[in-house]
Amino acid sequence: MFLFIPLICGTREFNSAYDNKPEHVGLYCPHCHNNSVAAVKSKEFFTFYYIPLVPVHWGKQLRCSICSWKQDFTGDAELDNMTGYQKPQ
Numbered sequence: 510m511f512l513f514i515p516l517i518c519g520t521r522e523f524n525s526a527y528d529n530k531p532e533h534v535g536l537y538c539p540h541c542h543n544n545s546v547a548a549v550k551s552k553e554f555f556t557f558y559y560i561p562l563v564p565v566h567w568g569k570q571l572r573c574s575i576c577s578w579k580q581d582f583t584g585d586a587e588l589d590n591m592t593g594y595q596k597p598q
């Protein structure tokens with residue numbers, strides 16, 4: 510007897526704010542040209558039946574809330590270097 514049981518698996522991302530500094534939100538997005546990029550801490554998990562089981566990626570990212578553009582960064586120095594040119598004159 511053949512019993513078909515679908516295995517539902519995939520990945521899911523969990524994002525939280527990187528810090529509370531106002532200069533790390535509302536940054537310019539090079540993809541969709543909106544000021545909608547924010548620095549986030551991101552964790553991606555492998556899920557089985559929608560239950561997160563195994564972490565597959567974690568790190569710090571600049572992420573656009575409109576077009577989902579994202580770019581990794583390693584720490585405060587790199588983030589300040591990437592966002593420094595966007596500060597108002």
Ligand SMILES: [Zn+2]
Pocket residue numbers: 538539540541542543545573574575576577578
């Ligand atoms: Zn964008």
